[in-house]
Amino acid sequence: MLDQLKCLIEYQKIEDKRNQLMRSNEEGLRRTAELEKEFEYFEEQFLSKKEESDSAQEAHRTIERELEELRARLGRQKTRLGDVKTNKEYQASLKEIEETKKEVSKNEDSALELLDKIELLGKELAELEKDLAEKRSVLEEQKSVLQQESGALQTRLDRLENIRQQVRERVNPDLLKKTDFLFTKQAGIAVSSVENGVCNVCHMNIPPQKFIELQRDEDLMQCPHCHRFLYWPGHEGYCINVEDIDSI
Numbered sequence: 001m002l003d004q005l006k007c008l009i010e011y012q013k014i015e016d017k018r019n020q021l022m023r024s025n026e027e028g029l030r031r032t033a034e035l036e037k038e039f040e041y042f043e044e045q046f047l048s049k050k051e052e053s054d055s056a057q058e059a060h061r062t063i064e065r066e067l068e069e070l071r072a073r074l075g076r077q078k079t080r081l082g083d084v085k086t087n088k089e090y091q092a093s094l095k096e097i098e099e100t101k102k103e104v105s106k107n108e109d110s111a112l113e114l115l116d117k118i119e120l121l122g123k124e125l126a127e128l129e130k131d132l133a134e135k136r137s138v139l140e141e142q143k144s145v146l147q148q149e150s151g152a153l154q155t156r157l158d159r160l161e162n163i164r165q166q167v168r169e170r171v172n173p174d175l176l177k178k179t180d181f182l183f184t185k186q187a188g189i190a191v192s193s194v195e196n197g198v199c200n201v202c203h204m205n206i207p208p209q210k211f212i213e214l215q216r217d218e219d220l221m222q223c224p225h226c227h228r229f230l231y232w233p234g235h236e237g238y239c240i241n242v243e244d245i246d247s248i
């Protein structure tokens with residue numbers, strides 16, 4: 001059995017586990033971002049309804065101020081009516097009063113319409129606010145679960161990193177360089193088993209002579225097609241049971 005090859009197989013198992021944990025972590029982050037986005041969408045709906053309600057209230061305040069002025073004007077116009085000297089002036093004043101009354105009535109109608117709108121918006125807003133509060137609490141709860149999961153994953157990754165460093169130290173530097181290069185270039189897989197003369201990762205045939213050499217277990221060998229380091233699981237020594245990795 002080649003000790004270096006055994007190290008590489010272990011190294012590969014660690015990388016597999018590491019990738020699996022990192023994917024889970026990324027999935028958690030993606031889920032958190034998704035939940036936040038969903039919440040933001042509801043929050044925007046609430047805020048836009050709130051803005052609508054605020055501007056209806058502002059419009060109502062403006063119309064109430066205008067009504068106050070109009071009523072004051074009407075009062076002045078009525079007072080002046082008692083002072084007029086001629087019939088012509090009297091008729092003109094009556095006309096003015098009539099016009100002001102019309103304006104008052106128009107504004108009163110608008111104010112009532114606005115009040116109805118404000119009441120309706122208020123109900124919708126209260127409903128949305130309740131929904132939003134519920135959604136916020138659900139979001140916080142889910143985020144806290146995801147954070148806990150992420151923390152636990154990080155702890156597992158840290159433990160794995162320790163084992164990873166130990167294995168890396170056991171691999172000779174040139175071989176380590178080649179292996180790390182393969183991890184980067186070959187989708188995180190640098191080591192492959194060979195079964196029935198076929199590389200288990202690229203699924204290409206290993207030339208029969210090479211397969212015989214591999215079974216002799218005399219030297220490190222790379223797949224002629226994907227260049228990954230090869231081992232034959234027929235050698236019991238390479239069927240390593242890495243409980244410390246599996247238990248992480």
Ligand SMILES: [Zn+2]
Nearest residue numbers: 199202223226
């Ligand atoms: Zn291959």
